Amino acid sequence: MARERVIREPKAIPAVLDPAEGTKKASAAKPARLPVTEGVDSVLVRPPLREDDDSVIKDLRPKRFAEYIGQSTVVDPLGIAVRAAKKRGEPLDHVLFHGPPGLGKTTLAHIIAREMEAHVTHTSGPALERPADVVGLLSNLKKGDVLFIDEIHRLSHAVEEYLYSAMEDFRVDFMTGSGAFAKTISLPLEKFTLVGSTTRAGMLTAPLRERFGLTYHLEFYTDDELTLVVKRSAGILGVKVEAEAAAEIARRSRGTPRIANRLLRRVRDYAEVGGDASGIGIEPDAAVNKDMAAEALRLEGVDELGLDRLDRTYLQTLAVNYQGGPAGVEALAASLNEEQQTLVDVVEPFLLKIGFIVRTPAGRRCTPPGMQHAGEVTHGKSAKGTQQARLV
Numbered sequence: 001m002a003r004e005r006v007i008r009e010p011k012a013i014p015a016v017l018d019p020a021e022g023t024k025k026a027s028a029a030k031p032a033r034l035p036v037t038e039g040v041d042s043v044l045v046r047p048p049l050r051e052d053d054d055s056v057i058k059d060l061r062p063k064r065f066a067e068y069i070g071q072s073t074v075v076d077p078l079g080i081a082v083r084a085a086k087k088r089g090e091p092l093d094h095v096l097f098h099g100p101p102g103l104g105k106t107t108l109a110h111i112i113a114r115e116m117e118a119h120v121t122h123t124s125g126p127a128l129e130r131p132a133d134v135v136g137l138l139s140n141l142k143k144g145d146v147l148f149i150d151e152i153h154r155l156s157h158a159v160e161e162y163l164y165s166a167m168e169d170f171r172v173d174f175m176t177g178s179g180a181f182a183k184t185i186s187l188p189l190e191k192f193t194l195v196g197s198t199t200r201a202g203m204l205t206a207p208l209r210e211r212f213g214l215t216y217h218l219e220f221y222t223d224d225e226l227t228l229v230v231k232r233s234a235g236i237l238g239v240k241v242e243a244e245a246a247a248e249i250a251r252r253s254r255g256t257p258r259i260a261n262r263l264l265r266r267v268r269d270y271a272e273v274g275g276d277a278s279g280i281g282i283e284p285d286a287a288v289n290k291d292m293a294a295e296a297l298r299l300e301g302v303d304e305l306g307l308d309r310l311d312r313t314y315l316q317t318l319a320v321n322y323q324g325g326p327a328g329v330e331a332l333a334a335s336l337n338e339e340q341q342t343l344v345d346v347v348e349p350f351l352l353k354i355g356f357i358v359r360t361p362a363g364r365r366c367t368p369p370g371m372q373h374a375g376e377v378t379h380g381k382s383a384k385g386t387q388q389a390r391l392v
C-alpha cells in the first residue's frame with residue numbers, strides 16, 4: 001500500500017519591515033534559494049506577539065535615533081557609525097546589543113535599518129533550528145539588508161557555525177549529497193548587517209562575539225528618562241497625564257520602557273472606567289493625576305519601588321525560606337515554580353540594580369535592604385522606608 005506523503009507546512013510566515021512604509025509586510029514564504037535538501041522549510045519568523053506589541057495596539061516604538069530616549073552611551077557612537085557607513089555607501093558593521101529585556105534592543109535594530117534605508121528581516125535564535133534554515137535566510141538577503149536575530153544566545157551550535165563565515169567573509173559553505181556524491185558548495189552572500197540581541201552576553205561563544213564590530217550594553221533608564229517615555233507614549237495613545245502622574249508611573253517601571261508603556265495602559269484603563277464597576281471614568285478632557293495613577297498601579301500589584309508580585313515572592317522566598325541565602329537559582333526556580341530563565345532575565349537584574357540581592361559564587365544572597373523590604377512585604381507594611389535603596 002502506498003504510504004501517504006507528509007508535506008510539512010512552512011514553520012512561519014516571514015515578516016519583512018519596509019522602512020519606506022514603516023509597515024510589517026507578511027510576504028509569502030520565499031523558498032530558500034538553495035536546494036539544500038528536500039523538505040527545507042522557509043525560516044523567517046516573527047517572535048510571538050506580546051501583550052504590548054506595538055503592531056497590535058499602537059506603534060509606540062521610536063522610529064529614528066532622534067526619537068529614541070536615553071541610552072546616549074549607545075545611541076551617540078552608534079549614530080556616528082551609521083552615518084559614516086552611509087557616507088561610504090557600505091553596510092554597517094555587525095552590531096550586538098545586550099541587556100535586560102524591554103530596554104529597547106529590538107527598537108534599535110529597526111532604527112538602524114531605517115536610518116540605513118535598508119530592509120530588516122526579523123528572526124530569533126530558537127527559530128533557526130537547522131543549518132538549512134539559516135542558509136536559506138542568508139541567501140535571500142540583499143546588499144545592505146539588516147538581519148536581526150533576537151535571543152542570539154539560543155542559536156544551536158550547528159547554525160552558529162554557518163554564521164561565522166557569513167559574518168566575516170560573506171559566504172557560506174555547505175555540503176550537498178553524501179558518500180561518494182558529497183561535495184562542498186561555497187555560496188557567496190551579499191554584504192549584510194547582522195544585528196544580534198541577547199539578555200545573556202555571557203552565553204555567547206567567543207567566536208560569535210568577536211565577529212561583531214559594534215557591541216553595546218543597554219542600561220536601565222533613569223526615572224527622568226522614563227518620565228519622558230511615558231509622556232511620549234501618552235501623547236501617541238491620546239491619554240492626558242499630569243506631569244506628576246507620568247513621574248509616578250516612571251518611578252514604578254523598574255527602569256524599563258516596556259514596563260512603563262504597559263503600566264501606562266493599565267492606568268489609562270483605570271482612568272477610563274473610574275476603577276470600579278460603575279464604569280464612570282474621568283471626563284474625556286481631564287488628565288490622569290498622581291493619585292489615580294498610584295491607585296491603578298497598586299491594583300496591578302506594583303509597589304512603590306516598582307516591584308511586582310513575582311519580584312516580591314522571589315525576595316520573600318530568598319529572605320524567609322532560605323534565611324537570606326545563599327541559594328542557587330535552580331533551587332529558587334523550583335521553590336517559586338518558575339522558569340529559571342525568567343528569574344535570571346526578568347526578576348534578578350532589577351533586584352541586583354537596586355541592591356536587594358547579590359550574586360555570589362555560592363548563590364544568591366539577600367542584602368540588608370532586601371531583607372528589610374521582604375520583612376515589610378511579609379508584614380504588609382509600605383515600602384516607603386526602603387526608598388533610599390533605589391538606584392544604589
Ligand code: ADP
Binds near residue numbers: 108
Ligand atoms: P527589547 O528588544 O530590549 O526587549 P524593545 O525594543 O522591544 O526591547 O522595547 C520595548 C518597548 O519599549 C518598545 O515597544 C518601545 O515602545 C519602548 N522603548 C524601548 N526603548 C525606548 C526608548 N529609548 N524610547 C522610547 N520608547 C522605548
